[in-house]
Amino acid sequence: MLKEISLPSPHDCSDCPIRHRAVCARCDADELEHLDKIKYYRSFEAGQTVVWSGDPMDFVGSVVSGIATLTQTMEDGRTQMVGLLLPSDFVGRPGRDGSAYDVVATTDLVMCCFRKKPFEKMMLETPHIAQRLLEMTLDELDAAREWMLVLGRKTAREKIASLLSIIARRDATLHLRPAQGKVVFDLPLTREAMADYLGLTLETVSRQISALKRDGVIQLEGKRHVTVPDLDRLMDEAGDDSDGGVFA
Amino acid sequence: MLKEISLPSPHDCSDCPIRHRAVCARCDADELEHLDKIKYYRSFEAGQTVVWSGDPMDFVGSVVSGIATLTQTMEDGRTQMVGLLLPSDFVGRPGRDGSAYDVVATTDLVMCCFRKKPFEKMMLETPHIAQRLLEMTLDELDAAREWMLVLGRKTAREKIASLLSIIARRDATLHLRPAQGKVVFDLPLTREAMADYLGLTLETVSRQISALKRDGVIQLEGKRHVTVPDLDRLMDEAGDDSDGGVFA
């Protein structure tokens, strides 16, 4: 079944929900106008593949709404998620033809795309864009390294707790609620996607979620709706260095 | 015992061995002269810690020679290496006060350091530096994501083979030898460091290296000197997508 996805009418950057966080965050009015000329919107429905690994990619862009994943797959089918793309995150690599990863929409997704060639040209002329992209890339590198610790050294229970606390914290900041005490959110990932993120099997994910529920660390309503009564407790289970947030 | 480390006399960038690969790769003569004013060299001996995680860092810089590691440690002592720094690699994050990781010299090490504040100022004024740093950061992000697949989904044997083939290929390109057929190199890491890199115990590392030796995939002379009779065979064992190098 193909849902009819309404292409969002091109709207002004000034009321863009990711205006202040995306790659264009530092651009002034002139620069936005320039960007406007090379941008277009694309929508994807949940489950659709945005780009296949190895395929040429003639655009780069930002996630406006929804969630996408970056995954790598070995010949025998083992797959590892290597990135979780949330609104304002950047997709694609300037200066490279193809995607190194599969990019898949896990929810309905809207992207603000820039034609690659003009974007690359603009990057050379517009320090504001290159600077912001560098900052975002450094943040992603930090996140990737944090994840390497999760993958390499944490137990299954700690891995699940780590993922939940990341989602909980992101959700809290997104909705401008305090990232402590009680947090409520919906899981944006299937058990299988969580397993691919964590280097586990989906059965282990299921078991550990059940265990955390049994132990009162989380409450579940249905399969996706999660209540965390005490975020500190959850972060404790994640084995994270107590002082949650690294540096500003 | 403290070895006497001779501080290398400040030398001209023009005969710097990493001139064409480091963060200064795209700089012209003027820019190099400017960099020269804020740079200084530091030497470390094998085993010394360059920066502790969380400590303030008043410089950024490039590895000139030797090898350093980036590691994260949990309270209970579990550690995960999150970066392997080879000559020309960049250390430190502009715009951040402290290091998020421990940086440790695993061999004798020489670094070309830039005072942070002036470097940050220069980055804003010198697109060549910001551009090159962006490129290098994107490369590191790709490497980190490649490593996430290794950590999350590969077997112990595949992990060892992956690490060996990475070192072999780097060594081959460094010495401008073809990255195929027979390759010979010295392991720059202890078994424990390899374990920390791969999310294994040092015993498992030792066992798998012995197994690869038994199976003729590698030959060992002493504990560190490795001969790879057939790099393709090794890469096969690593389970890597056959077409070794992703994109250019």
Place this chain on the structure above:
DNA sequence: CGCCACATTGACCGAGATCAACAACTGTGG
């Protein structure tokens, strides 16, 4: 209703961790 995708739970197994002994090498001091 029955189908299908997603999730849970159980029984069993094996790769890798853990605990422990030992070997090889290096530098130290008598």
Place this chain on the structure above:
DNA sequence: CCACAGTTGTTGATCTCGGTCAATGTGGCG
């Protein structure tokens, strides 16, 4: 020169966490 201690690496015995295989549950939609 040898005895030694310290570091690094190897190998063996055993245990355990998480993977594998399989049955069962659940909720949405035709």
